Amino acid sequence: MRAEPVTVAIEPAAGNPRSFRRGLPMHQKLIYSPAMSRPVVNEQAFFVLTALADAPRYGYAIRQEAEALSSGRVKLSVSSLYAVLDRLTAEELIERDRDEVADGRLRRYYRITSQGAQVLRAEAARLAANARVADQRLRQGKERWA
Numbered sequence: 840m841r842a843e844p845v846t847v848a849i850e851p852a853a854g855n856p857r858s859f860r861r862g863l864p865m866h867q868k869l870i871y872s873p874a875m876s877r878p879v880v881n882e883q884a885f886f887v888l889t890a891l892a893d894a895p896r897y898g899y900a901i902r903q904e905a906e907a908l909s910s911g912r913v914k915l916s917v918s919s920l921y922a923v924l925d926r927l928t929a930e931e932l933i934e935r936d937r938d939e940v941a942d943g944r945l946r947r948y949y950r951i952t953s954q955g956a957q958v959l960r961a962e963a964a965r966l967a968a969n970a971r972v973a974d975q976r977l978r979q980g981k982e983r984w985a
Contacts, residue, residue, distance in 0.1 A: 880962045883923050886913045888932065888951055888959040895936040897946035898924070924949060932958055 880888070883905070890896060890904035901924075902915045915923070927933040932955030936948040951959070 880958060882909070883913055883915060883919065884927060884932075885959070885962055887915075887920075887923050887927065888955055888962075891933060891949060891951040892956065892959060895948040895950040897939075897948045899946075901949065927955065931955075 886905035
């Protein structure tokens with residue numbers, strides 16, 4: 840069964856009749872489809888989920904693993920890491936596993952949830968399909984690019 844899109848009118852921001860939430864002009868409407876509600880997995884979130892796929896890890900270990908898995912492309916600052924962890928926790932893709940004290944410092948461990956594993960699996964399949972399409976097109980046009 841296909842979910843029907845819902846049209847939502849954009850209302851003026853409080854106190855300013857000329858500005859509109861989400862920066863849309865008055866004549867535009869926001870279209871929302873329930874199918875659009877799947878969590879967005881950007882590259883940082885993808886590698887955080889991937890880092891947690893095999894075992895629970897704490898913040899610094901997640902940063903190191905994400906950087907290693909991405910061959911150095913993803914370098915998470917502390918603030919970026921915890922923003923991603925907070926968002927993934929709110930979306931119930933990861934959860935707190937345990938807290939440990941090591942060298943007098945608290946380490947909070949996170950683990951991927953079953954929903955998080957499903958999202959990661961779907962995103963990996965989507966990326967693999969995209970790569971196959973691009974590779975196929977490049978092979979078809981290899982004479983032009985050689």
